[in-house]
Structure formats: C-alpha cells, structure tokens
Amino acid sequence: MADGSDWKLLLSPPEVGPDERELLIAAFDSNWVAPAGPDIDAFEEELAVLTGAPAVAALSSGTAALELALMAVGVEAGDDVLMGTLTFAASAFAASHLGARPCFVDCEPDTWHMDPNLLAEELERRAGAGSLPAAVVSVDLYGSVADGARYAAICADYDVPMVCDAAEAIGAFRNGIHAGRHGRVGILSFNGNKMVTTGGGGAIFSDDVEIVSRARYLSTQARQPVPWYEHEDIGFNYRMGNLNAAVGRGQLRTLPDRIAARRSVRARYESGLSVVDGTTFQAIPADVAPNHWLTTVAFAPESGLVPTPVLERLRDAGVEARHAFKPMHLQPVYADHPVVGGTVAEDLFDRSLSLPSGSRLTDDDVDRVCDVITSGGAA
Numbered sequence: 001m002a003d004g005s006d007w008k009l010l011l012s013p014p015e016v017g018p019d020e021r022e023l024l025i026a027a028f029d030s031n032w033v034a035p036a037g038p039d040i041d042a043f044e045e046e047l048a049v050l051t052g053a054p055a056v057a058a059l060s061s062g063t064a065a066l067e068l069a070l071m072a073v074g075v076e077a078g079d080d081v082l083m084g085t086l087t088f089a090a091s092a093f094a095a096s097h098l099g100a101r102p103c104f105v106d107c108e109p110d111t112w113h114m115d116p117n118l119l120a121e122e123l124e125r126r127a128g129a130g131s132l133p134a135a136v137v138s139v140d141l142y143g144s145v146a147d148g149a150r151y152a153a154i155c156a157d158y159d160v161p162m163v164c165d166a167a168e169a170i171g172a173f174r175n176g177i178h179a180g181r182h183g184r185v186g187i188l189s190f191n192g193n194k195m196v197t198t199g200g201g202g203a204i205f206s207d208d209v210e211i212v213s214r215a216r217y218l219s220t221q222a223r224q225p226v227p228w229y230e231h232e233d234i235g236f237n238y239r240m241g242n243l244n245a246a247v248g249r250g251q252l253r254t255l256p257d258r259i260a261a262r263r264s265v266r267a268r269y270e271s272g273l274s275v276v277d278g279t280t281f282q283a284i285p286a287d288v289a290p291n292h293w294l295t296t297v298a299f300a301p302e303s304g305l306v307p308t309p310v311l312e313r314l315r316d317a318g319v320e321a322r323h324a325f326k327p328m329h330l331q332p333v334y335a336d337h338p339v340v341g342g343t344v345a346e347d348l349f350d351r352s353l354s355l356p357s358g359s360r361l362t363d364d365d366v367d368r369v370c371d372v373i374t375s376g377g378a379a
C-alpha cells in the first residue's frame with residue numbers, strides 16, 4: 001500500500017501561506033522559541049474572540065486538552081464517562097488516560113451525532129441505578145456542530161458536567177454560538193489535518209476562568225510561583241510552543257477562506273454524486289454553520305457501492321479516502337465497555353467514506369474523485 005506521500009489528492013492536507021510564514025519568522029527572529037512568548041498570549045486572545053470564550057489556554061494537542069478538561073470537571077480513575085460511539089479514538093483515550101471508563105451511546109442516523117434521546121434514557125437509567133457518569137463528552141463531528149444546548153439541558157437534569165470535544169469544529173457555529181461552548185469546558189485540536197493547524201496543538205476554553213488558569217498551571221509542570229521548583233500537584237508538559245502559536249495565528253487570519261473553499265468542495269461532491277441512488281451526506285441542521293472539515297458520504301445498499309472497494313479504486317487513482325470512524329464500541333481495545341444501542345453507528349461505518357476535502361482542491365479534482373467513485377457503482 002502506498003504511503004501518504006505517494007497520494008496525489010490527500011484527505012485533508014494543511015494549507016499554509018504568507019501569513020503563517022511572516023508570523024513564524026518574526027517569532028523565530030525574536031528568539032521566542034520556548035513554550036512561552038507573545039504569540040501564545042496573542043493566539044489565546046484571538047481564539048477567545050473567535051469562540052466567545054473568556055478564557056483560553058493553548059496546549060500541545062487536542063488530546064492533552066481533553067484530558068485536562070475531564071480532570072477539570074472532576075473525572076477520576078474508576079469513573080464512567082459517556083460519549084457518542086461514532087468518534088475519533090482520542091475522545092475516548094483522554095478518559096482512559098485518567099483511568100476512567102469510556103461508555104458509549106449510539107448516534108442519530110442523519111446528523112451522526114450522539115443521539116440525545118438515548119443519552120437522556122441512559123442518564124435516567126443510571127440515576128435509578130445510582131451509577132451516573134462523572135461526565136458526558138459531546139463531540140462535534142466532521143466540522144458540523146452537535147446540539148450542545150440539548151445535551152447540556154439533559155446533563156443539567158442529573159447535575160452531570162459536560163465537556164465538548166470540538167477538536168474538528170473550529171470556526172463552526174450553531175445558532176451563532178461557537179462549537180464547544182455549551183459544555184462547562186470545550187477543547188479544540190490544531191493537528192496537521194485540522195482546519196487550523198499549528199503543526200500539532202490544542203486548546204481548552206471555558207467561561208470559568210479558574211478552570212482555564214488551572215489547566216495552564218497543570219500544563220506547565222504545576223510549578224508554584226516561588227523562586228525554586230516547588231510542586232503541590234502532579235503536572236504535565238502540555239503547553240503549546242510559541243512558534244506553533246505563531247503559525248496558528250496566521251491560520252486564523254485565513255480560516256474563513258478555507259471554510260468557504262471546503263464548503264464548495266462539499267457542494268460539488270453533492271452534485272457529482274447525486275447520480276448515485278440513495279447517496280447521503282452527514283445532515284447539516286439549518287441552524288448550523290459548519291466548517292466542512294471532512295466531507296463524508298454514505299452509500300445506499302442499492303447503489304452497489306461499498307467503501308472498501310471504492311477506497312481501493314480511489315487509491316489506485318492517486319486519491320486518499322478513509323472509512324468513516326469505526327465506532328468505539330467495535331474497537332478491540334474497548335470491546336468490554338458498555339454501549340447503548342450501536343447499530344446506527346455500525347451501519348454508517350459499513351457504508352461511509354470520508355473524501356478528499358482540502359481547501360486547495362479544484363473543481364476538476366472533485367470531479368475526478370466523483371468519476372472514480374461512480375465508475376464502479378450501479379448508477
């Protein structure tokens with residue numbers, strides 16, 4: 001199998017330009033190469049403006065941010081943490097890193113997000129059994145935004161804190177509110193494949209300034225403000241570096257353009273694949289303004305299109321695609337973890353592929369991908 005460098009059309013390559021270059025060189029020339037510096041402060045302020053969160057801390061990854069977010073709401077070893085089963089593994093790994101047990105809930109067939117009715121039923125059942133989870137994690141998938149307001153209302157009935165994993169959803173809004181803002185704490189990822197990359201990084205944000213200050217303190221080895229190395233807590237080395245933050249600042253300047261480009265990519269796939277019977281895409285509710293991170297398509301059984309052979313045909317044509325996320329309850333590492341439902345996510349996994357969605361794709365590129373896909377179907 002070819003490695004990523006051989007593919008001509010990649011799934012979600014970064015797009016960096018003169019803004020990132022200028023800010024990175026300025027940071028370099030100023031000698032602020034340490035995990036401290038003015039670009040980190042500025043990046044955090046700019047993220048606060050974008051998300052509307054009063055407090056933001058820039059960290060080394062989205063996974064690190066999620067770990068600190070779960071700790072901030074009190075998750076400890078032995079606790080259960082509920083989340084949608086259709087997600088990237090890092091959502092669950094963060095809970096596992098703390099010694100907690102991720103427990104899974106099926107998703108809705110149209111939006112692909114955690115099913116709020118199942119969440120409500122499960123919290124009611126657990127309240128009755130005296131086994132409420134320590135936290136619920138809401139995940140925004142593929143650049144869309146889950147119904148965080150609804151989840152938050154359900155969680156509030158049981159006084160269970162909610163953490164929002166908006167790793168994939170920077171710049172995406174629901175009802176004018178940025179992804180991740182309905183939880184007590186939210187997180188973002190700046191991984192290389194995300195809409196804003198710092199080469200690797202993440203952020204935690206909250207209305208609660210104390211939560212973010214503590215995350216910042218823990219992320220820098222929990223150093224006490226005294227002239228010697230004094231520690232009252234176990235710390236982490238999770239802070240973002242200043243050079244990374246400089247790149248992130250450049251990425252924020254051009255984020256609206258990249259979202260617009262990815263929106264066009266999705267629209268062109270929708271029209272190019274409309275010839276295939278029963279093809280659907282992740283449904284975007286009317287009040288959601290997504291960032292269109294990854295266009296992901298579900299083929300209907302009658303189309304004759306099945307993800308693995310389509311993926312192989314695309315690969316042979318120099319196109320990188322991916323199966324939709326394999327549900328967490330099907331992952332060998334979580335085989336014995338509880339799941340509520342699961343067949344909706346399993347069905348989506350069986351039928352769906354994420355397609356190249358980068359902001360530099362041309363109309364011809366997207367047409368080529370559609371041609372390769374449709375050349376093997378019953379259409």
Ligand SMILES: Cc1ncc(COP(=O)(O)O)c(C=O)c1O
Pocket residue numbers: 061062063064066087088090091139165167168188189190191201202
């Ligand atoms: C839903 C989700 N959560 C968490 C993460 C982890 O972010 P990072 O790769 O920055 O650790 C990712 C992406 O990588 C993700 O897609």
